[in-house]
Amino acid sequence: MHAKIRPAVPDDIDAILAILKPYAREGLILERTADDIREVLSSFLVAEVAGSVAGTVSYHDYGRHLKEIRSLAVRKGISRRRIGSLLALNLIGSLQKSAANPKIFVLTYSPGFFRKLGFVEAPKESLPEKIWKDCDHCKNRDNCGETALVYRGLLGEVNYEKINR
Ligand SMILES: CC(C)(COP(=O)(O)OP(=O)(O)OC[C@H]1O[C@@H](n2cnc3c(N)ncnc32)[C@H](O)[C@@H]1OP(=O)(O)O)[C@@H](O)C(=O)NCCC(=O)NCCS
Incomplete structure:
Protein backbone atom coordinates (compact mmCIF):
# COMPACT_ATOMS: atom_id res chain seq x y z
CA MET A 1 0.00 0.00 0.00
CA HIS A 2 1.64 3.23 -1.10
CA ALA A 3 0.90 6.30 0.99
CA LYS A 4 1.74 9.80 -0.17
CA ILE A 5 2.28 12.27 2.66
CA ARG A 6 1.39 15.88 1.88
CA PRO A 7 0.29 19.06 3.66
CA ALA A 8 -3.46 19.23 4.28
CA VAL A 9 -5.64 21.55 2.19
CA PRO A 10 -9.11 22.94 3.02
CA ASP A 11 -10.83 20.20 0.99
CA ASP A 12 -9.34 17.59 3.36
CA ILE A 13 -11.07 18.93 6.48
CA ASP A 14 -14.14 16.68 6.26
CA ALA A 15 -11.99 13.60 5.72
CA ILE A 16 -9.72 14.56 8.64
CA LEU A 17 -12.75 14.98 10.90
CA ALA A 18 -14.14 11.62 9.81
CA ILE A 19 -10.85 9.90 10.67
CA LEU A 20 -10.46 11.59 14.07
CA LYS A 21 -14.06 11.33 15.26
CA PRO A 22 -14.29 7.63 16.20
CA TYR A 23 -11.00 7.77 18.11
CA ALA A 24 -12.03 10.98 19.90
CA ARG A 25 -15.26 9.27 20.91
CA GLU A 26 -13.21 6.43 22.39
CA GLY A 27 -11.17 9.00 24.30
CA LEU A 28 -7.92 8.07 22.51
CA ILE A 29 -7.33 11.50 21.03
CA ASP A 35 -13.19 25.42 12.76
CA ASP A 36 -10.33 24.41 14.98
CA ILE A 37 -8.73 22.35 12.19
CA ARG A 38 -9.23 25.15 9.66
CA GLU A 39 -7.53 27.61 11.98
CA VAL A 40 -4.35 25.52 12.25
CA LEU A 41 -4.57 23.68 8.93
CA SER A 42 -0.94 24.40 8.11
CA SER A 43 0.06 22.16 11.03
CA GLY A 63 7.67 28.02 20.57
CA ARG A 64 10.84 27.38 18.63
CA HIS A 65 12.09 24.52 20.77
CA LEU A 66 9.00 22.68 21.94
CA LYS A 67 6.50 20.90 19.68
CA GLU A 68 3.73 18.45 20.52
CA ILE A 69 2.52 15.78 18.11
CA ARG A 70 -1.27 15.76 18.04
CA GLY A 77 -9.69 -0.69 8.99
CA ILE A 78 -6.28 0.11 7.50
CA SER A 79 -4.10 0.14 10.57
CA ARG A 80 -0.70 -1.59 10.92
CA ARG A 81 0.35 -0.76 7.36
CA ARG A 82 2.98 1.81 8.31
CA ILE A 83 0.80 4.79 7.51
CA GLY A 84 0.94 6.04 11.11
CA SER A 85 4.74 5.68 11.17
CA LEU A 86 5.11 7.45 7.86
CA LEU A 87 2.95 10.37 9.01
CA ALA A 88 4.76 10.75 12.34
CA LEU A 89 8.24 10.54 10.85
CA ASN A 90 7.43 12.98 8.05
CA LEU A 91 6.16 15.44 10.63
CA ILE A 92 9.23 14.95 12.80
CA GLY A 93 11.47 15.47 9.76
CA SER A 94 9.82 18.77 8.92
CA LEU A 95 9.85 19.97 12.54
CA GLN A 96 13.54 19.18 12.76
CA LYS A 97 14.15 21.28 9.65
CA SER A 98 12.20 24.20 11.11
CA ALA A 99 14.27 24.56 14.29
CA ALA A 100 17.57 23.35 15.67
CA ASN A 101 17.03 20.44 18.07
CA PRO A 102 13.39 21.01 18.95
CA LYS A 103 12.02 18.89 21.79
CA ILE A 104 9.23 16.87 20.18
CA PHE A 105 6.87 15.18 22.60
CA VAL A 106 3.58 13.34 22.64
CA LEU A 107 0.96 12.49 25.26
CA THR A 108 -0.59 9.21 24.28
CA TYR A 109 -2.47 6.05 25.15
CA SER A 110 -0.32 4.19 22.57
CA PRO A 111 3.20 4.48 24.00
CA GLY A 112 4.32 1.22 22.32
CA PHE A 113 3.78 2.69 18.87
CA PHE A 114 5.87 5.77 19.67
CA ARG A 115 8.65 3.74 21.32
CA LYS A 116 9.12 1.88 18.06
CA LEU A 117 9.61 5.22 16.34
CA GLY A 118 12.42 6.31 18.65
CA PHE A 119 10.50 8.02 21.45
CA VAL A 120 11.40 7.48 25.09
CA GLU A 121 9.24 7.92 28.14
CA ALA A 122 9.61 11.19 29.99
CA PRO A 123 8.34 12.10 33.46
CA LYS A 124 5.30 14.33 32.95
CA GLU A 125 6.84 16.82 35.38
CA SER A 126 9.73 17.31 32.95
CA LEU A 127 7.37 18.97 30.48
CA PRO A 128 6.55 22.62 31.03
CA GLU A 129 3.33 23.65 32.71
CA LYS A 130 1.90 25.41 29.67
CA ILE A 131 1.26 22.09 27.94
CA TRP A 132 -1.38 21.14 30.48
CA LYS A 133 -3.91 23.80 29.43
CA ASP A 134 -6.07 21.29 27.49
CA CYS A 135 -6.27 19.03 30.55
CA ASP A 136 -8.56 21.52 32.31
CA HIS A 137 -11.39 20.44 30.01
CA CYS A 138 -10.63 16.71 30.05
CA LYS A 139 -12.95 14.34 31.87
CA ASN A 140 -9.94 12.19 32.84
CA LEU A 154 15.87 6.51 15.08
CA LEU A 155 19.61 5.97 15.27
CA GLY A 156 19.89 9.74 15.24
CA GLU A 157 18.07 10.35 11.97
CA VAL A 158 14.68 9.93 10.42
CA ASN A 159 14.96 7.02 8.01
CA TYR A 160 11.95 7.08 5.71
CA GLU A 161 13.19 4.12 3.64
CA LYS A 162 13.21 1.86 6.67
CA ILE A 163 9.53 2.42 7.36
CA ASN A 164 8.02 2.83 3.86
CA ARG A 165 8.07 -0.84 3.09
C1 LIG B 1 -1.57 4.63 16.60
C2 LIG B 1 -1.81 4.61 15.07
C3 LIG B 1 -1.65 6.04 14.51
C4 LIG B 1 -0.76 3.68 14.45
O1 LIG B 1 -0.87 3.76 13.04
P1 LIG B 1 -0.57 2.45 12.14
O2 LIG B 1 -0.49 2.88 10.73
O3 LIG B 1 -1.56 1.42 12.50
O4 LIG B 1 0.84 2.01 12.73
P2 LIG B 1 2.10 1.38 11.93
O5 LIG B 1 1.63 0.36 10.97
O6 LIG B 1 2.93 2.48 11.40
O7 LIG B 1 2.85 0.64 13.15
C5 LIG B 1 4.25 0.68 13.35
C6 LIG B 1 4.61 -0.30 14.45
O8 LIG B 1 3.91 0.07 15.65
C7 LIG B 1 3.07 -1.00 16.10
N1 LIG B 1 1.83 -0.40 16.61
C8 LIG B 1 0.84 0.18 15.92
N2 LIG B 1 -0.11 0.64 16.75
C9 LIG B 1 0.30 0.34 18.00
C10 LIG B 1 -0.24 0.55 19.29
N3 LIG B 1 -1.42 1.19 19.47
N4 LIG B 1 0.47 0.14 20.37
C11 LIG B 1 1.66 -0.50 20.21
N5 LIG B 1 2.24 -0.74 18.99
C12 LIG B 1 1.56 -0.33 17.92
C13 LIG B 1 2.83 -1.84 14.85
O9 LIG B 1 2.50 -3.17 15.16
C14 LIG B 1 4.16 -1.72 14.14
O10 LIG B 1 5.10 -2.58 14.79
P3 LIG B 1 6.28 -3.39 13.98
O11 LIG B 1 7.23 -2.32 13.47
O12 LIG B 1 6.88 -4.27 15.00
O13 LIG B 1 5.59 -4.11 12.87
C15 LIG B 1 -3.23 4.05 14.72
O14 LIG B 1 -3.38 2.78 15.27
C16 LIG B 1 -4.37 4.92 15.20
O15 LIG B 1 -4.92 5.72 14.44
N6 LIG B 1 -4.75 4.77 16.50
C17 LIG B 1 -5.86 5.52 17.07
C18 LIG B 1 -5.50 6.94 17.38
C19 LIG B 1 -4.30 7.03 18.32
O16 LIG B 1 -4.25 6.37 19.35
N7 LIG B 1 -3.33 7.89 17.95
C20 LIG B 1 -2.16 8.17 18.73
C21 LIG B 1 -2.49 9.31 19.65
S1 LIG B 1 -1.21 10.44 19.85
Whole structure:
Protein backbone atom coordinates (compact mmCIF):
# COMPACT_ATOMS: atom_id res chain seq x y z
CA MET A 1 0.00 0.00 0.00
CA HIS A 2 1.64 3.23 -1.10
CA ALA A 3 0.90 6.30 0.99
CA LYS A 4 1.74 9.80 -0.17
CA ILE A 5 2.28 12.27 2.66
CA ARG A 6 1.39 15.88 1.88
CA PRO A 7 0.29 19.06 3.66
CA ALA A 8 -3.46 19.23 4.28
CA VAL A 9 -5.64 21.55 2.19
CA PRO A 10 -9.11 22.94 3.02
CA ASP A 11 -10.83 20.20 0.99
CA ASP A 12 -9.34 17.59 3.36
CA ILE A 13 -11.07 18.93 6.48
CA ASP A 14 -14.14 16.68 6.26
CA ALA A 15 -11.99 13.60 5.72
CA ILE A 16 -9.72 14.56 8.64
CA LEU A 17 -12.75 14.98 10.90
CA ALA A 18 -14.14 11.62 9.81
CA ILE A 19 -10.85 9.90 10.67
CA LEU A 20 -10.46 11.59 14.07
CA LYS A 21 -14.06 11.33 15.26
CA PRO A 22 -14.29 7.63 16.20
CA TYR A 23 -11.00 7.77 18.11
CA ALA A 24 -12.03 10.98 19.90
CA ARG A 25 -15.26 9.27 20.91
CA GLU A 26 -13.21 6.43 22.39
CA GLY A 27 -11.17 9.00 24.30
CA LEU A 28 -7.92 8.07 22.51
CA ILE A 29 -7.33 11.50 21.03
CA LEU A 30 -8.52 15.01 21.67
CA GLU A 31 -11.73 16.03 19.90
CA ARG A 32 -11.24 18.57 17.09
CA THR A 33 -13.83 20.68 15.28
CA ALA A 34 -13.85 21.82 11.67
CA ASP A 35 -13.19 25.42 12.76
CA ASP A 36 -10.33 24.41 14.98
CA ILE A 37 -8.73 22.35 12.19
CA ARG A 38 -9.23 25.15 9.66
CA GLU A 39 -7.53 27.61 11.98
CA VAL A 40 -4.35 25.52 12.25
CA LEU A 41 -4.57 23.68 8.93
CA SER A 42 -0.94 24.40 8.11
CA SER A 43 0.06 22.16 11.03
CA PHE A 44 -1.70 19.15 9.48
CA LEU A 45 -0.28 16.52 7.19
CA VAL A 46 -2.39 13.87 5.52
CA ALA A 47 -1.60 10.46 4.07
CA GLU A 48 -3.24 9.86 0.73
CA VAL A 49 -3.81 6.28 -0.37
CA ALA A 50 -5.34 5.59 -3.77
CA GLY A 51 -6.61 9.17 -3.98
CA SER A 52 -8.30 9.40 -0.60
CA VAL A 53 -7.20 10.59 2.82
CA ALA A 54 -6.24 7.59 4.94
CA GLY A 55 -4.55 9.25 7.90
CA THR A 56 -3.54 12.51 9.46
CA VAL A 57 -1.21 14.10 11.98
CA SER A 58 -0.68 17.60 13.32
CA TYR A 59 1.40 19.41 15.89
CA HIS A 60 1.09 22.21 18.37
CA ASP A 61 3.82 24.79 18.51
CA TYR A 62 4.88 25.86 22.00
CA GLY A 63 7.67 28.02 20.57
CA ARG A 64 10.84 27.38 18.63
CA HIS A 65 12.09 24.52 20.77
CA LEU A 66 9.00 22.68 21.94
CA LYS A 67 6.50 20.90 19.68
CA GLU A 68 3.73 18.45 20.52
CA ILE A 69 2.52 15.78 18.11
CA ARG A 70 -1.27 15.76 18.04
CA SER A 71 -4.18 14.17 16.23
CA LEU A 72 -2.24 11.26 14.78
CA ALA A 73 -4.75 8.79 13.40
CA VAL A 74 -5.15 6.29 10.61
CA ARG A 75 -8.55 5.46 9.16
CA LYS A 76 -10.13 2.52 10.95
CA GLY A 77 -9.69 -0.69 8.99
CA ILE A 78 -6.28 0.11 7.50
CA SER A 79 -4.10 0.14 10.57
CA ARG A 80 -0.70 -1.59 10.92
CA ARG A 81 0.35 -0.76 7.36
CA ARG A 82 2.98 1.81 8.31
CA ILE A 83 0.80 4.79 7.51
CA GLY A 84 0.94 6.04 11.11
CA SER A 85 4.74 5.68 11.17
CA LEU A 86 5.11 7.45 7.86
CA LEU A 87 2.95 10.37 9.01
CA ALA A 88 4.76 10.75 12.34
CA LEU A 89 8.24 10.54 10.85
CA ASN A 90 7.43 12.98 8.05
CA LEU A 91 6.16 15.44 10.63
CA ILE A 92 9.23 14.95 12.80
CA GLY A 93 11.47 15.47 9.76
CA SER A 94 9.82 18.77 8.92
CA LEU A 95 9.85 19.97 12.54
CA GLN A 96 13.54 19.18 12.76
CA LYS A 97 14.15 21.28 9.65
CA SER A 98 12.20 24.20 11.11
CA ALA A 99 14.27 24.56 14.29
CA ALA A 100 17.57 23.35 15.67
CA ASN A 101 17.03 20.44 18.07
CA PRO A 102 13.39 21.01 18.95
CA LYS A 103 12.02 18.89 21.79
CA ILE A 104 9.23 16.87 20.18
CA PHE A 105 6.87 15.18 22.60
CA VAL A 106 3.58 13.34 22.64
CA LEU A 107 0.96 12.49 25.26
CA THR A 108 -0.59 9.21 24.28
CA TYR A 109 -2.47 6.05 25.15
CA SER A 110 -0.32 4.19 22.57
CA PRO A 111 3.20 4.48 24.00
CA GLY A 112 4.32 1.22 22.32
CA PHE A 113 3.78 2.69 18.87
CA PHE A 114 5.87 5.77 19.67
CA ARG A 115 8.65 3.74 21.32
CA LYS A 116 9.12 1.88 18.06
CA LEU A 117 9.61 5.22 16.34
CA GLY A 118 12.42 6.31 18.65
CA PHE A 119 10.50 8.02 21.45
CA VAL A 120 11.40 7.48 25.09
CA GLU A 121 9.24 7.92 28.14
CA ALA A 122 9.61 11.19 29.99
CA PRO A 123 8.34 12.10 33.46
CA LYS A 124 5.30 14.33 32.95
CA GLU A 125 6.84 16.82 35.38
CA SER A 126 9.73 17.31 32.95
CA LEU A 127 7.37 18.97 30.48
CA PRO A 128 6.55 22.62 31.03
CA GLU A 129 3.33 23.65 32.71
CA LYS A 130 1.90 25.41 29.67
CA ILE A 131 1.26 22.09 27.94
CA TRP A 132 -1.38 21.14 30.48
CA LYS A 133 -3.91 23.80 29.43
CA ASP A 134 -6.07 21.29 27.49
CA CYS A 135 -6.27 19.03 30.55
CA ASP A 136 -8.56 21.52 32.31
CA HIS A 137 -11.39 20.44 30.01
CA CYS A 138 -10.63 16.71 30.05
CA LYS A 139 -12.95 14.34 31.87
CA ASN A 140 -9.94 12.19 32.84
CA ARG A 141 -7.92 15.04 34.29
CA ASP A 142 -7.79 13.54 37.78
CA ASN A 143 -7.04 10.07 36.52
CA CYS A 144 -4.93 10.56 33.41
CA GLY A 145 -3.66 7.36 31.79
CA GLU A 146 -1.65 9.08 29.08
CA THR A 147 2.08 8.52 28.81
CA ALA A 148 4.46 11.35 27.94
CA LEU A 149 7.24 10.49 25.50
CA VAL A 150 9.97 12.57 23.89
CA TYR A 151 11.58 11.90 20.52
CA ARG A 152 15.16 10.69 20.76
CA GLY A 153 15.61 9.63 17.16
CA LEU A 154 15.87 6.51 15.08
CA LEU A 155 19.61 5.97 15.27
CA GLY A 156 19.89 9.74 15.24
CA GLU A 157 18.07 10.35 11.97
CA VAL A 158 14.68 9.93 10.42
CA ASN A 159 14.96 7.02 8.01
CA TYR A 160 11.95 7.08 5.71
CA GLU A 161 13.19 4.12 3.64
CA LYS A 162 13.21 1.86 6.67
CA ILE A 163 9.53 2.42 7.36
CA ASN A 164 8.02 2.83 3.86
CA ARG A 165 8.07 -0.84 3.09
C1 LIG B 1 -1.57 4.63 16.60
C2 LIG B 1 -1.81 4.61 15.07
C3 LIG B 1 -1.65 6.04 14.51
C4 LIG B 1 -0.76 3.68 14.45
O1 LIG B 1 -0.87 3.76 13.04
P1 LIG B 1 -0.57 2.45 12.14
O2 LIG B 1 -0.49 2.88 10.73
O3 LIG B 1 -1.56 1.42 12.50
O4 LIG B 1 0.84 2.01 12.73
P2 LIG B 1 2.10 1.38 11.93
O5 LIG B 1 1.63 0.36 10.97
O6 LIG B 1 2.93 2.48 11.40
O7 LIG B 1 2.85 0.64 13.15
C5 LIG B 1 4.25 0.68 13.35
C6 LIG B 1 4.61 -0.30 14.45
O8 LIG B 1 3.91 0.07 15.65
C7 LIG B 1 3.07 -1.00 16.10
N1 LIG B 1 1.83 -0.40 16.61
C8 LIG B 1 0.84 0.18 15.92
N2 LIG B 1 -0.11 0.64 16.75
C9 LIG B 1 0.30 0.34 18.00
C10 LIG B 1 -0.24 0.55 19.29
N3 LIG B 1 -1.42 1.19 19.47
N4 LIG B 1 0.47 0.14 20.37
C11 LIG B 1 1.66 -0.50 20.21
N5 LIG B 1 2.24 -0.74 18.99
C12 LIG B 1 1.56 -0.33 17.92
C13 LIG B 1 2.83 -1.84 14.85
O9 LIG B 1 2.50 -3.17 15.16
C14 LIG B 1 4.16 -1.72 14.14
O10 LIG B 1 5.10 -2.58 14.79
P3 LIG B 1 6.28 -3.39 13.98
O11 LIG B 1 7.23 -2.32 13.47
O12 LIG B 1 6.88 -4.27 15.00
O13 LIG B 1 5.59 -4.11 12.87
C15 LIG B 1 -3.23 4.05 14.72
O14 LIG B 1 -3.38 2.78 15.27
C16 LIG B 1 -4.37 4.92 15.20
O15 LIG B 1 -4.92 5.72 14.44
N6 LIG B 1 -4.75 4.77 16.50
C17 LIG B 1 -5.86 5.52 17.07
C18 LIG B 1 -5.50 6.94 17.38
C19 LIG B 1 -4.30 7.03 18.32
O16 LIG B 1 -4.25 6.37 19.35
N7 LIG B 1 -3.33 7.89 17.95
C20 LIG B 1 -2.16 8.17 18.73
C21 LIG B 1 -2.49 9.31 19.65
S1 LIG B 1 -1.21 10.44 19.85
